[in-house]
Amino acid sequence: MNLERRSLLKGMALGSLAGMTLGGPGLALARNIGGAAATQPALVLVAPAVVGSAFLQGIAASPAGAHAEVLRSDASLAFVRELQRRLETGRPQRIVGLLDDASAALVVDLARSAGARVQWLGEHSADARASRHRLITADAAHGHALQLGLQLDACGAGFDLREQCPLGSRQPLRLGAATRSAGSAEQWATTLGYGLAALGEREPAPAPLVAGHPSPLAGHFVSFSIQA
Template sequence: MNANRRFVLKSMVLGGAAGVVLSRSMPLLAGVPPSHSGIRPALALVGGGVAEAAFLQGAMAAAGAQLRVQQLDQSLSSMLDFEQRLRAGRPLRVIGLLDDAAATLVLDLARSAGARVPWLGQHTAEAGSTRHRLLNTDLAEGCTRQLSRLLHACGAGFTLDEERQGSVAPARQLAGPARNGAGSAQWAAGVGYLLAALDAHPAMTPRVSVQGTLPSGSFVSFSIEV
């Protein structure tokens, strides 16, 4: 049994529906070459919750006015509109943070369109702590360390597991203890910033002012290139 297959099975057992989102997306990451396109994010897909709003704040802090935003739901018209963008034949990078169900639909459309996914993350927030599982490629080199530093600065407890596709390096596991009881949405802003600046390899991730406390929930982040 190869390493990829073991990770798929582990994801399905430990992560439930979240693991299915990650494991079904393995073919999109496998064999993805480093990107030299210089494509800046053109489109951000988000839902309507606190985490998604924080993600968008972070993404706009990195990309500015050039970032278009689509509030995505699971309606047929919304998914058809996104599919048309994927198949328009123009270079495009799509970043986003969605719930498990919406992310599954988006990644299925990306797979059928032959898109590349250099970053895929599963994020779970509960009881003042967060868990993060990342599947990424060389394009996201350094992002895991930046995210871990940001999570540590937020003060909530966290665990962060990374698996690099196409690399013989062992999986990376990081963790930090809780220093306060608040569940902040700051992690989502950090992920948004990192994904919006993915091709620029930012030296550090600034903290973005985020209002509100993050409720418990499960989310999927992604970067898609066509």
């Protein structure tokens, strides 16, 4: 993929984030309903690069995500139709995922059209040295960005994390740490998957530590939790 095309796709994902930040009419952020139980994810969308990664290990390790169906995203019309069908069933369901920029922009746009609510939207970039996270969250995701940062710090991973909550009263969050453990490059993906599966739980348990992979998940990704 050339630089011009990659910049275009990144701009699409950033546009979705900006729309949420500015309170645009197209995308609703889910507010937390007092006393409501957390909804377990019914569907996990992953980019081809994420298949078999630590992200799915984190999803599977969570009791909330153990029975979720995994669907690999692609640019086909069949994928779009299947996602539209699921969004328009009228049944309460939660969809989480980790996709490339263009696919995530498409999913968010389809969710917007179906009237679904976004609880969490994050941009992630990672390499063998550290990971960077830019998160926009609703009240339903309160505490999960902090949990992500604390767990990454506890395992010695290098990271930089920033969170905004446009519809809540919480102050922006910023956390970061230098790398202290060479084997922690992919822990961000495990902790992210585990946390997205458990989103809405009051006191989620810590994510499991992941064994180092020969080729840790690296690149630029967008994560989300959508309540349909």
